[in-house]
Amino acid sequence: MAQQQYSEKDPTIELFIKAGHDGENVGNCPFCQRLFMVLWLKGVKFTVTTVDMRKKPEELKDLAPGTNPPFLLYNGVLKTDFIKIEEFLETTLAPPNYPHLSPLNKESFDVGADIFAKFSAFIKKSPNNSLQERALLREFKRLDDYLNTPLPQEIDHNSTENITVSTRKFLDGNSLTLADCNLLPKLHVIKVAAKKYCDFDIPTQFTGVWRYLNNAYAREEFSQTCPANIEIEKAYESVVRQRK
Structure with missing residues (x-):
């Protein structure tokens, strides 16, 4: 039971985003930055891995075949499609532990x-x-x-x-x-x-x-x-x- 509470409070989150021209730094991808910002604003612990699209590592090909960044591992489960990821994070990382980020006005x-x-x-x-x-x-x-x-x-x-x-x-x-x-x-x-x-x-x-x-x-x-x-x-x- 204690382990379950820990898991809910501190999920393991890995965000994979597009790498820049040097293969390491953050690349140009508004959708990647969008999810990067969401996770930061949620105040949750997470890691970020940049993916060089010119030479995608073999382990990432196995992890997310045919998928381009951004994608996410949440407690080891692969999440793709940035819109669905954002909706998942807003629903899952919710009060009282994490803030809601949805705007009041459509x-x-x-x-x-x-x-x-x-x-x-x-x-x-x-x-x-x-x-x-x-x-x-x-x-x-x-x-x-x-x-x-x-x-x-x-x-x-x-x-x-x-x-x-x-x-x-x-x-x-x-x-x-x-x-x-x-x-x-x-x-x-x-x-x-x-x-x-x-x-x-x-x-x-x-x-x-x-x-x-x-x-x-x-x-x-x-x-x-x-x-x-x-x-x-x-x-x-x-x-x-x-x-x-």
């Missing part, structure tokens, strides 16, 4: 849903990408509007003070949630790759977006799980070559 998940697709179209068409740039900027404007609009929980209906602009740190409040674990890795890729290959900066007029990013980079759960800029730049070299 819109916090929805608001950034199209931004990465618009970025992908934008970088593929550069430099003749004015239409794609406008589409990308519309998504940033949508995100900025959401971040600057007070959420229902920010409004005190008993107060005489009228809050017109939100000051919250993240998508769903002042705590990082699953919505942030989904969006922030993508925003980091956009910020780095668009600057490198399109000379595009997120406009400073999007004050909500920049408040959000600055608050996120101040959190080690995000900043310490980001791939190095060179990993993102190398990942998009092939895209740049194909557009010429």
Whole structure:
């Protein structure tokens, strides 16, 4: 019985993520970073192994044949598909031992849903990408509007003070949630790759977006799980070559 309690409280978790161009450091994979952030925010003990996709070790081929990172071993049981892994972790690593990370507002998940697709179209068409740039900027404007609009929980209906602009740190409040674990890795890729290959900066007029990013980079759960800029730049070299 004591062993079972220990197992429930301290599961053995191994996260496998994509390695960078050197075969060792963290590579460019927003989905890998998403799960890395989730586990860190849960406050659970876990190990991280980077997988060199050019020469996948034999033991990993046996462990997860035909599976690309991210994947997970939870108490020795293989978990694949990052969406299902995230759902499993949120359900299994639950209060009172671990925090819930689901956002209160569904819109916090929805608001950034199209931004990465618009970025992908934008970088593929550069430099003749004015239409794609406008589409990308519309998504940033949508995100900025959401971040600057007070959420229902920010409004005190008993107060005489009228809050017109939100000051919250993240998508769903002042705590990082699953919505942030989904969006922030993508925003980091956009910020780095668009600057490198399109000379595009997120406009400073999007004050909500920049408040959000600055608050996120101040959190080690995000900043310490980001791939190095060179990993993102190398990942998009092939895209740049194909557009010429």
